[in-house]
Amino acid sequence: MESSFEFFMGNNSTKSSICVEIPSKISIITRTEIAYYIIQLSEMYLSKTFL
Numbered sequence: 001m002e003s004s005f006e007f008f009m010g011n012n013s014t015k016s017s018i019c020v021e022i023p024s025k026i027s028i029i030t031r032t033e034i035a036y037y038i039i040q041l042s043e044m045y046l047s048k049t050f051l
Contacts, residue, residue, distance in 0.1 A: 006020075018038065
């Protein structure tokens with residue numbers, strides 16, 4: 001679908017993307033920590049994959 005996120009990413013030659021859903025029942029502090037950790041792990045993985 002042209003208006004989808006996937007279409008935008010593919011149309012702009014994006015090599016990767018991260019889509020994470022963290023339940024809102026978890027405190028905002030914990031959700032922020034989880035998101036930060038996911039981004040760090042993803043960055044480590046992708047830096048090894050694309051080097």
